[in-house]
Amino acid sequence: EPEVTQTPSHQVTQMGQEVILRCVPISNHLYFYWYRQILGQKVEFLVSFYNNEISEKSEIFDDQFSVERPDGSNFTLKIRSTKLEDSAMYFCASMGAIDSNQPQHFGDGTRLSIL
Amino acid sequence: GQQVMQIPQYQHVQEGEDFTTYCNSSTTLSNIQWYKQRPGGHPVFLIQLVKSGEVKKQKRLTFQFGEAKKNSSLHITATQTTDVGTYFCAGSYSSASKIIFGSGTRLSIRP
8 A cells, every 4th residue: 555655764953953854645646744743742733735835834834844845756844943842753644636535644754853 | 713622631441341532623524534543653544534424333443423523433342452542533624624633532451
């Protein structure tokens, strides 16, 4: 079964540095999402992306964050000038089409640790 | 704003007992999904409910979507140790929009 893949599985970064989290969505999917989960808390929506532009973003997704689909396969989340509170699991998800029977498929996540 | 509330936060049961978690939305949902997350793992999709009053079963798991499409429940019959994990409901207000997760119910089981 096709999967959403995320790299790296674990990223350790010094506070203030930039990080790029990578995702390869399922190949024929059109809708892409980033979520994050702070340890012990619920999964929170960050941003959705369709047709090469952001379709929706949450309050968390401020100017520190950006997303990009640089080629036909990768979907990246960039966090500039990381802060301690950015430490979390970051999940990428993708969905095939506008169809109420289509679920979002999640990757295994990237654990981001800011020191 | 749009919120999905989930209760209880924790449930500790004896193996073989039943378990139920409930979700409630402040506004009508387009669909609701249920996920299971093991410690250190990622949310694993279990099921999606779309229709008002829908009931779906997966072996010992029964999922319900309320008539008003504002609430949902997951019921596990005769829990087993493999059921341990956190169960999240996640609602969507339109087909391609973000998912709003509930806070999850952590299920632990006494053998």
